[in-house]
Amino acid sequence: MDRIAYLDFVAVPVYLVILYALHVRKMVNGPSNRVFRLVVITSLVSAIADLISGVTASNAPLSDLRIHLVEVSNCVYHLFHGLMPALYACRQPVYRVCIYR
Amino acid sequence: MLVVNLFTGFVFTVDRIKGYMRGPGIYAFYILAAVYISWGIGYLFLKRRVLRKTHLFSMLMMYVCNLGAVVFQFLFPSYLVEMIMTAMAELFVVLLVLRPENYLDYSTGLPSFKAYSEEIRKICTAKAKEKIIVMRLLNAAQLRRYLGEDKYYAFIGNIGRNIKKICTEKGLIFDMYFEQPGRIYMIIDNYDFDFEDLLHEIYIGLLSDIVEVETMGARIIPRFCEINYPDDITDMDTIINVGHQFHRIIPFDSLYNRAGDIINSDSFRIKNNMDLILNRAIREKKFEIYYQPIYSVKEKRFVSAEALIRLKDEEFGFVSPGLFIPAAEKKGLMIPIGDFVLESVFRFISENDFSALGLSYIELNLSVAQCLQGDLSDKILALEKKYHVNPAKVNLEITETTYENIGDVTNMNIKKLSENGFSFSLDDYGTGYSNMHRISRLPLKIIKIDKTMVDDMESSSGMSVMKNTVTMMKDIRKEIVCEGVETEEQLECLSGLGVDFIRGYFFSKPLPEKAFIAFIEKNNCVNV
Numbered sequence: 001m002d003r004i005a006y007l008d009f010v011a012v013p014v015y016l017v018i019l020y021a022l023h024v025r026k027m028v029n030g031p032s033n034r035v036f037r038l039v040v041i042t043s044l045v046s047a048i049a050d051l052i053s054g055v056t057a058s059n060a061p062l063s064d065l066r067i068h069l070v071e072v073s074n075c076v077y078h079l080f081h082g083l084m085p086a087l088y089a090c091r092q093p094v095y096r097v098c099i100y101r
Numbered sequence: 102m103l104v105v106n107l108f109t110g111f112v113f114t115v116d117r118i119k120g121y122m123r124g125p126g127i128y129a130f131y132i133l134a135a136v137y138i139s140w141g142i143g144y145l146f147l148k149r150r151v152l153r154k155t156h157l158f159s160m161l162m163m164y165v166c167n168l169g170a171v172v173f174q175f176l177f178p179s180y181l182v183e184m185i186m187t188a189m190a191e192l193f194v195v196l197l198v199l200r201p202e203n204y205l206d207y208s209t210g211l212p213s214f215k216a217y218s219e220e221i222r223k224i225c226t227a228k229a230k231e232k233i234i235v236m237r238l239l240n241a242a243q244l245r246r247y248l249g250e251d252k253y254y255a256f257i258g259n260i261g262r263n264i265k266k267i268c269t270e271k272g273l274i275f276d277m278y279f280e281q282p283g284r285i286y287m288i289i290d291n292y293d294f295d296f297e298d299l300l301h302e303i304y305i306g307l308l309s310d311i312v313e314v315e316t317m318g319a320r321i322i323p324r325f326c327e328i329n330y331p332d333d334i335t336d337m338d339t340i341i342n343v344g345h346q347f348h349r350i351i352p353f354d355s356l357y358n359r360a361g362d363i364i365n366s367d368s369f370r371i372k373n374n375m376d377l378i379l380n381r382a383i384r385e386k387k388f389e390i391y392y393q394p395i396y397s398v399k400e401k402r403f404v405s406a407e408a409l410i411r412l413k414d415e416e417f418g419f420v421s422p423g424l425f426i427p428a429a430e431k432k433g434l435m436i437p438i439g440d441f442v443l444e445s446v447f448r449f450i451s452e453n454d455f456s457a458l459g460l461s462y463i464e465l466n467l468s469v470a471q472c473l474q475g476d477l478s479d480k481i482l483a484l485e486k487k488y489h490v491n492p493a494k495v496n497l498e499i500t501e502t503t504y505e506n507i508g509d510v511t512n513m514n515i516k517k518l519s520e521n522g523f524s525f526s527l528d529d530y531g532t533g534y535s536n537m538h539r540i541s542r543l544p545l546k547i548i549k550i551d552k553t554m555v556d557d558m559e560s561s562s563g564m565s566v567m568k569n570t571v572t573m574m575k576d577i578r579k580e581i582v583c584e585g586v587e588t589e590e591q592l593e594c595l596s597g598l599g600v601d602f603i604r605g606y607f608f609s610k611p612l613p614e615k616a617f618i619a620f621i622e623k624n625n626c627v628n629v
Contacts, residue, residue: 007181007185008181008184008185010185011184011185011187011188014185014189014191015188018191021195022195039191043188046184047187047188050181050183050184053121057121058120061118062117067115070115070120070121074113074115074121075107078103079103082130082134084167084187086137
């Protein structure tokens with residue numbers, strides 16, 4: 001489990017790089033760009049929540065504080081992760097599947 | 102479910118020893134995600150024509166990566182691959198789809214014309230109702246030269262920000278694009294909003310932007326056009342064309358214009374269908390050559406003519422050369438058109454007895470594109486042989502622009518054709534940056550003085566310019582043709598100055614072949 005949690009560690013900087021690239025390349029204006037940025041932020045939050053949950057739950061037995069932390073981080077993970085496919089889907093009809101707006 | 106989960110453990114539970122454990126409700130999340138993804142893929146499939154292949158592929162990859170990772174992680178819960186796969190899929194989109202270098206105008210920071218035309222394509226494919234506003238600065242190119250690029254683009258950036266601010270305050274949902282040198286496009290989602298109501302505010306905003314510009318002595322001349330898709334226009338090409346052409350069609354003082362009025366004008370219909378008109382004309386040989394007589398002051402009769410191309414389309418009627426020649430140059434169609442002119446003129450010369458008519462030669466224009474051809478001289482020499490035409494009966498006209506831009510190739514063609522007996526003339530003298538030094542070096546027989554210089558003779562300075570020009574030309578032993586002579590006063594004045602030949606509406610407008618021959622027979626008092 002510890003070994004595998006590092007994949008989430010990798011995902012977080014990748015998302016940060018993507019957000020930085022969007023900002024630097026000025027791809028932040030227009031509905032479609034905004035939705036894409038929202039998708040990246042949602043992914044970033046769920047990756048961080050997943051990471052916290054994975055790291056916190058890795059060493060049993062868990063204290064009460066760590067149990068709560070795992071519960072909260074998993075709630076956040078499920079909430080934001082559940083939002084992602086919804087954003088992918090809503091992005092298309094609402095914004096006419098356009099990329100640059 | 103997540104809120105209730107804290108009490109029921111329906112979605113997941115956290116055990117002190119085992120850590121995180123899935124509950125039965127977790128499948129609801131998977132089902133929900135599957136529904137969203139299926140719907141997204143289905144919609145993507147339905148609208149696949151709206152997207153380019155790379156875009157479609159990268160968007161599909163987002164679904165595929167996520168779906169694959171979710172299935173993998175479901176089967177092997179200890180491998181947390183989902184987030185990294187999602188990150189990779191999004192990185193893929195950033196790298197493949199988001200290409201700001203193609204879609205941003207870096208001088209202003211606004212999305213470029215390419216982004217605009219891409220967006221119009223999507224709007225038309227999706228048949229989405231949109232309002233498009235085009236603002237054109239009529240003197241943009243001059244302003245850029247006058248202010249310098251940095252100041253000009255900062256000025257455009259300010260205009261963009263101000264319009265954005267005003268429109269945002271009014272609750273409009275829109276995007277803005279910029280096309281060099283001075284066109285701003287807005288695509289507005291609020292279809293029923295009357296943009297003309299905002300014009301006053303925008304104009305005041307523009308005025309505040311231009312304070313600094315005006316202190317430098319410059320002024321801006323904006324013109325607006327509103328296009329309602331699909332009510333006014335239903336196809337992409339026309340939307341783009343209206344944006345590009347409307348300022349040439351509207352009255353100069355018309356600030357706000359509607360596409361509905363513009364697209365019905367004859368001028369726009371012709372411009373908008375120019376590709377069709379040109380292709381049809383070339384395919385069906387719809388071009389005609391007209392001849393405008395040239396009068397010799399010395400011999401007091403008509404001694405030559407200029408061949409002029411004309412186009413009458415079956416659907417759009419007479420199309421002005423001022424419209425179709427620039428369009429043909431833009432589309433790279435000047436070579437076939439030029440070939441047609443050459444062939445027609447050689448045939449015309451061969452079919453008529455010029456000595457009996459009292460004609461010496463026909464002048465015909467060579468376009469820039471023709472002069473770029475390495476085999477132009479071979480083509481002309483082949484026509485000479487085919488029609489058995491004496492080269493002295495053909496005078497080839499080049500413009501200053503041709504000579505300035507082409508150099509070696511033109512030189513080669515001129516040299517070869519001159520050696521074979523063809524003469525050359527310089528057209529439109531007085532409209533460019535001609536100087537006597539250059540003219541004296543060119544192997545030119547005739548200099549053709551442009552109509553603008555003839556018109557300027559009304560003023561004393563214009564008259565002085567004409568007088569001295571004629572004197573200088575005579576000193577370097579060039580023959581002079583004055584074009585665009587319309588009155589008897591102009592004719593008398595130019596004759597007095599020593600001009601050799603006169604062409605203009607005073608004598609005749611350009612005539613079709615038969616009418617031209619009849620005109621020459623009548624006016625040169627010949628019996629053929």
